[in-house]
Amino acid sequence: MSHCVFTDTPKPASRFRFFPPFSTNPSPAAGNRALFSLLLLVLLLSLAPLAQAQQSAPVHYDPAATIVVGGDRSYPPYEFIDKDGRPAGYNVDLTKAIAEVMGMKVEFRFGSWAEMRAGLQQGKINILQGLSYSDERSRSVDFSPPHAMVHHAIFARRDSKRVRTLEELKGKKVIVFQDGIMHERLKLLGFGKDLVLTPTPAEALRLLASGQYDYAVVAQLPGMYLIRELHLTNLVPVAKAVVSEQYGYGVAKGNKELLTRFNEGLAIVIKTGQYAQIYNRWLGVHEPPRVTREMALKYGAMILVPLLLVLAGTALWNKTLHKRVVERTTELAQEVSERNKALEALRRHQDKLIQADKMASLGTLVSGVAHEINNPNGLLLLDIPILRRVHEDAEEILEARYLQEGDFMLGGVPYSEMREEIPRILEEMQDGAQRIKRIVNDLKDFARRDDAGYMEPIDVEAAAKRAVRLVEPTIRSATNRFEALYAGNLPPVLGNAQRIEQVIVNLVLNACQSLPGRDQGVTLTTSLDSESDSVLIEVRDEGVGIAQEHLPQLVDPFFTTKRETGGTGLGLSVSAGIVKEHGGTLCFASTPGEGTTVTLSLPVTSRRS
Incomplete structure (x- = not known):
């Protein structure tokens, strides 16, 4: 027997100026600063010792004043005077980007390195854009987190x-x-x-x-x-x-306000992707730094541990939400007989509160760690391909040594074993970093608040794939037999991708929760129904099934057969409301003891245009 639910179709600009150097004596110079890892941004904050400033009075930041930025006139490719007499290099472009996003006015003043160091302490220079950290220097200079590694x-x-x-x-x-x-x-x-x-x-x-x-x-x-x-x-x-050596911005001791502004700007430039563009333009084509296996394991742990904490926190919060919903549902059920007319309004209100609370909570959790996960993971995605090219270049030398001298130790392991392991390890690291990136992006997209009234042509299969990735841990714990069959090249549907994704998540979770054991399977299928001109998404499980008398009540608010396990009866009700907004239908077919099939039908764009 089957039952169908049918619904009606219904920033301030910055200014850059260049001041001539303190001394006019030209001096050809070269410099070095090569990027290693933005992970050191957090590390450096704990390294700088507390020391008293030297006798030079610190320069304090005036938000209305133009900031004088000092640099070495001959330190390419980091900072130098180009053939046209203008400041150029990695440091210069990075400073311009920070000034742009923070709405600051800056003037570049270039000279010899000794003049720049002296100018900082004398108050003629507000900030040096490229300065290597040392304990000795930290007595007279406050350092930013490093933006490069030399x-x-x-x-x-x-x-x-x-x-x-x-x-x-x-x-x-x-x-x-x-x-x-x-x-x-x-x-x-x-x-x-x-x-x-x-x-x-x-x-x-x-x-x-x-x-x-x-x-x-x-x-x-x-x-x-x-x-x-x-x-x-x-x-x-x-x-x-x-x-x-760690390499970053430096200000005279005590000038915390200016340093804080630059730190904030640096974080924004990194997050918007400008930093990666500047790095690739000036430094990306040069040889990368060495990365040992121990360092790779360390940074991998720095990514995985916060991610596990996020997942654990999300699970704990969901449990709290379930308990809160059960308590509220019980209170409402006691008032049904006395407030029959007001019950529908209360249910709609409760529905919105629960959904808003869930989205706000998940959004807060995700945004709180997204920066800490995405930044180091972005570096892994940037550095691992470089490591692979380094290994390819070094492989011929290692093989030549192996043929001439026999086996030797490499990273504490015989080379005869590592020669096959290194490419596999690098491949696994690349795949793992890509997976982390997809998971974080999917969580952020799912948790972000959306406008239910905003409709656009969407790819239903893409929404289905994102939904499957979001609930993949639940699928793995529920069954050994999950299968997703995508038809491919389906026409677009007019709707909201996030809300359709939410419906599919609910259907897959319900299917997993109905399985009595891991040997029973779940299948998700997409197809096109030419007769109704609709895209179909079918979720079929081999679970315990649904009693025939319960089929007409499945989308009623607060109706659930799983209340003892934390069910709220809101998942299918919310899903039905979303499907109605999209002019679609939800159909349920079930045989107790054999399983349930839920079919979501959405009209293609041409039908609703």
């Missing part, structure tokens, strides 16, 4: 002896950029007497190329950039990424 390399002439670590440079004459972060680091390591200081990285590489001294320690990305631009063909990097 990897430093050891450069040598092609005929020089190869080295792999900084320790192997002991006793050698090493050229470094004066007052740069590696100058500080090498002095702390006891290299003071062996250091040869130059005013710019470019000068360091020129000295090395001319045959003077032994090695140069220069930021990896600017070093490669300068070798190409200056045609220093006899120089090569012999050890890459020997030291990695």
Whole structure:
């Protein structure tokens, strides 16, 4: 026996100016700052030690004032003066983007690195857009979370002896950029007497190329950039990424207001995708940093743990909602005999309250963690393809060593085992990151409030696929036999995709809850009914079925046969209301002990045009 329910068809612009540098003496320079991971945004907030500011008075932020941004005039590709005499580079574009979204006025002032550092402490510069973090510097500078990671390399002439670590440079004459972060680091390591200081990285590489001294320690990305631009063909990097430094904005100690504004702008630029465009334009074509297996596992855990917490919180909240609905339903049932006329209004009101409460709660949970999940997951999606290309480039070298020397250890595992495992691991990481992205986007779309009156041509099959992804954990726990059969190329339906998706979610959940065991199956099918010119979505289960006397009551508000397990009787009632808004029908056919088939029919667009 079957029963059908038929319904009627019914921001301020920013300003950028460039001030000439403090000194007019030109100095060719090169710089380095290569992106590693935006995950370090959170990490750096806990690294900066609390130290008292130096005697220089901090520059406080005035929202109405123009902000003077300092930069190195010769540090490509991060910041430099181009051939037209204008500021250019990764840092410059990033600062412009932040100023644009925050409605700030900025002026770029470029000079030598020493002048910029001094200008910050003297109050002539409000903020430096590119500054590597160190404990020493943090005594006089407040740092933003890093927007890049700088990897430093050891450069040598092609005929020089190869080295792999900084320790192997002991006793050698090493050229470094004066007052740069590696100058500080090498002095702390006891290299003071062996250091040869130059005013710019470019000068360091020129000295090395001319045959003077032994090695140069220069930021990896600017070093490669300068070798190409200056045609220093006899120089090569012999050890890459020997030291990695966090690189971000810096203000004079105590200028928290300005730093907070830039931090907020940086977060917006990252979320809107402008950051990725700027990175790809200036840095994306260069060699990526090393990523160890331990780091990949660590960052994977940083993504999975918050996601599990979200799922656990959602389950707990749903349980609370079910309890609240049951209590409210019991109260309403006691008033039925006395307020028969008012009952329908109360039910409609309750329906709207429950749905609004559910959507608001789920939306709050999702939005609270979406940023923390999507940002690191976006980096994984960006970096994993780079890692795969790195592995492909290195595979020939590893194979050659394997053939010449026999088996060797790679990451603590014999290479003979890892040669097949590495591509599989990278593939699984890529698939996992894509899956995380789809799940988060589906949850956000499902939880977002929509306008029930807004209708547009929609793809019903796409809505069905999103609904299946949303309830996939429930499906897996309920049955071993779930099948989705999509007809493909179905005509569009005039409606609201999110509300149709909500109906399909309810139908699939009901089907899963009716199964007595995991051996019984659920099938979802889409098709086109040419006679009625309608798109059909059929959900069939092999569950316990529905008693014939209950079929006419299925879409009545608060009617449920599962009240003892937390059922509210609102799912099919809400679904029926949505289907009615779309001019469709819901049909139920069931045989007790054999299963139930629910058919959702929606008219195609041409029928309602």
